[in-house]
Amino acid sequence: xxxxxxxxxxxxxxxxxxxxxxxxxxxxxxxxxxxxxxxxxxxxxxxxxxxxxxxxxxxxxxxxxxxxxxxxxxxxxxxxxxxxxxxxxxxxxxxxxxxxxxxxxxxxxxxxxxxxxxxxxxxxxxxxxxxxxxxxxxxxxxxxxxxxxxxxxxxxxxxxxxxxxxxxxxxxxxxxxxxxxxxxxxxxxxxxxxxxxxxxxxxxxxxxxxxxxxxxxxxxxxxxxxxxxxxxxxxxxxxxxxxxxxxxxxxxxxxxxxxxxxxxxxxxxxxxxxxxxxxxxxxxxxxxxxxxxxxxxxxxxxxxxxxxxxxxxxxxxxx
Amino acid sequence: xxxxxxxxxxxxxxxxxxxxxxxxxxxxxxxxxxxxxxxxxxxxxxxxxxxxxxxxxxxxxxxxxxxxxxxxxxxxxxxxxxxxxxxxxxxxxxxxxxxxxxxxxxxxxxxxxxxxxxxxxxxxxxxxxxxxxxxxxxxxxxxxxxxxxxxxxxxxxxxxxxxxxxxxxxxxxxxxxxxxxxxxxxxxxxxxxxxxxxxxxxxxxxxxxxxxxxxxxxxxxxxxxxxxxxxxxxxxxxxxxxx
Numbered sequence: 001x002x003x004x005x006x007x008x009x010x011x012x013x014x015x016x017x018x019x020x021x022x023x024x025x026x027x028x029x030x031x032x033x034x035x036x037x038x039x040x041x042x043x044x045x046x047x048x049x050x051x052x053x054x055x056x057x058x059x060x061x062x063x064x065x066x067x068x069x070x071x072x073x074x075x076x077x078x079x080x081x082x083x084x085x086x087x088x089x090x091x092x093x094x095x096x097x098x099x100x101x102x103x104x105x106x107x108x109x110x111x112x113x114x115x116x117x118x119x120x121x122x123x124x125x126x127x128x129x130x131x132x133x134x135x136x137x138x139x140x141x142x143x144x145x146x147x148x149x150x151x152x153x154x155x156x157x158x159x160x161x162x163x164x165x166x167x168x169x170x171x172x173x174x175x176x177x178x179x180x181x182x183x184x185x186x187x188x189x190x191x192x193x194x195x196x197x198x199x200x201x202x203x204x205x206x207x208x209x210x211x212x213x214x215x216x217x218x219x220x221x222x223x224x225x226x227x228x229x230x231x232x233x234x235x236x237x238x239x240x241x242x243x244x245x246x247x248x249x250x251x252x253x254x255x256x257x258x259x260x261x262x263x264x265x266x267x268x269x270x271x272x273x274x275x276x277x278x279x280x281x282x283x284x285x286x287x288x289x290x291x292x293x294x295x296x297x298x299x300x301x302x303x304x305x306x307x308x309x310x311x312x313x314x315x316x317x318x319x
Numbered sequence: 320x321x322x323x324x325x326x327x328x329x330x331x332x333x334x335x336x337x338x339x340x341x342x343x344x345x346x347x348x349x350x351x352x353x354x355x356x357x358x359x360x361x362x363x364x365x366x367x368x369x370x371x372x373x374x375x376x377x378x379x380x381x382x383x384x385x386x387x388x389x390x391x392x393x394x395x396x397x398x399x400x401x402x403x404x405x406x407x408x409x410x411x412x413x414x415x416x417x418x419x420x421x422x423x424x425x426x427x428x429x430x431x432x433x434x435x436x437x438x439x440x441x442x443x444x445x446x447x448x449x450x451x452x453x454x455x456x457x458x459x460x461x462x463x464x465x466x467x468x469x470x471x472x473x474x475x476x477x478x479x480x481x482x483x484x485x486x487x488x489x490x491x492x493x494x495x496x497x498x499x500x501x502x503x504x505x506x507x508x509x510x511x512x513x514x515x516x517x518x519x520x521x522x523x524x525x526x527x528x529x530x531x532x533x534x535x536x537x538x539x540x541x542x543x544x545x546x547x548x549x550x551x552x553x554x555x556x557x558x559x560x561x562x
Contacts, residue, residue: 177412188424189398
């Protein structure tokens with residue numbers, strides 16, 4: 001029984017961590033129409049950032065600031081934001097497909113940097129040895145994981161509420177206007193370039209936060225955690241749930257994540273031994289199929305975007 | 320004539336550097352004046368108002384708004400100078416409510432926005448009842464009304480309209496043109512591109528006829544109506560010879 005509960009705790013923790021990244025993508029794509037094909041890069045910046053800022057120097061490693069956990073997370077989020085600012089200045093003026101290609105290239109570059117810059121990132125072996133929050137207080141792994149689940153859930157609620165508020169604010173209205181027609185927004189005196197960059201940076205910082213929580217959970221990060229399939233996983237979660245809808249983003253994450261871990265379990269239990277080597281490949285194909293089928297059958301996702309009426313507008317009742 | 324608000328001189332502009340659509344175009348506009356820009360398809364009418372709105376590359380010439388040259392100013396900065404541009408299509412946001420469209424267009428962010436929007440609803444009663452509907456649900460005429468209301472809510476001194484009556488039923492087109500006149504009477508200057516020559520001549524103070532990207536004929540609408548050229552070109556079927 002405790003094993004099932006432990007697994008459920010793991011499942012929900014990772015589900016909530018990934019939900020945060022999907023919410024960041026929803027701000028970029030769902031609200032603003034920015035096709036970020038490099039989610040893994042910003043997730044990775046946050047993941048590496050939290051261990052670099054929060055961890056201590058190991059032998060042969062150049063960086064390790066040993067900062068208290070809140071500062072390490074803040075540093076990780078800012079690192080993701082800094083990367084997004086640099087990438088965004090160069091790429092956010094590009095249209096959907098070109099932006100996707102450019103940011104995908106950035107993700108590949110970040111992964112390769114992580115794999116090769118051994119003095120900073122630990123190279124292919126990754127970074128480990130990081131004191132997690134509450135770890136000294138809660139020694140039992142089960143209770144620690146449960147406490148961490150609650151912590152991640154609280155962070156998810158905070159991020160969700162911030163994004164809901166943005167969606168209802170004049171800024172959210174402007175994001176959706178720019179998503180729909182940049183020239184029309186420009187003719188109303190709005191600056192699409194500036195606003196797209198802001199959304200790109202903020203969404204990427206949220207992805208960085210997700211990465212930081214991910215690395216905190218495992219107290220470990222390696223290039224294998226930020227490979228391109230992560231970007232497609234995050235995208236499939238948003239597409240399945242419904243872009244433009246934060247509830248859909250979280251719902252889609254949990255559905256796809258359940259499909260991912262469930263399929264892994266089913267394949268390990270029931271697939272022939274000679275197929276076991278290909279479980280990862282089968283799961284990759286599954287992600288591709290999910291994206292294609294959702295786009296064909298239910299292109300707006302399970303919970304499509306709803307008309308967002310800001311609070312000031314909702315006060316108005318037509319006669 | 321009334322005070323000059325806008326003075327376009329020797330304007331050469333186009334979408335691709337080195338391939339101008341407009342050549343040496345001149346135009347002026349007084350306060351509260353309605354200026355119509357007419358001409359055959361491909362004459363550069365829409366390009367002219369897009370150039371004034373900062374959406375088209377200006378290669379030569381000046382666009383003076385009072386003492387300020389607008390050449391080189393980004394389109395999103397035009398609103399600061401009191402210029403509103405109403406595109407022919409895609410001029411509202413379909414996924415936002417009517418009220419959100421108006422709030423987005425307003426430059427103010429204070430409590431006066433509600434008053435401004437209320438004034439728009441007084442002017443465009445039909446929009447009041449639909450204010451919480453998505454813009455995409457509006458008919459063509461209602462969309463055009465919303466687009467004009469969005470321009471007005473920014474409190475402009477100059478509105479540039481690209482074929483405000485295109486694709487509308489004649490009765491609705493009449494309503495829109497009557498609104499254009501009402502707006503001008505309140506002191507707002509208007510330049511509008513129009514395919515319907517009769518309608519354009521009826522409501523405008525002055526008219527510019529473009530062909531192949533150049534000024535061909537311009538003057539007060541009264542003069543043009545009394546002359547033979549317009550009658551011959553638009554009623555007699557004579558082809559407009561370019562200079």
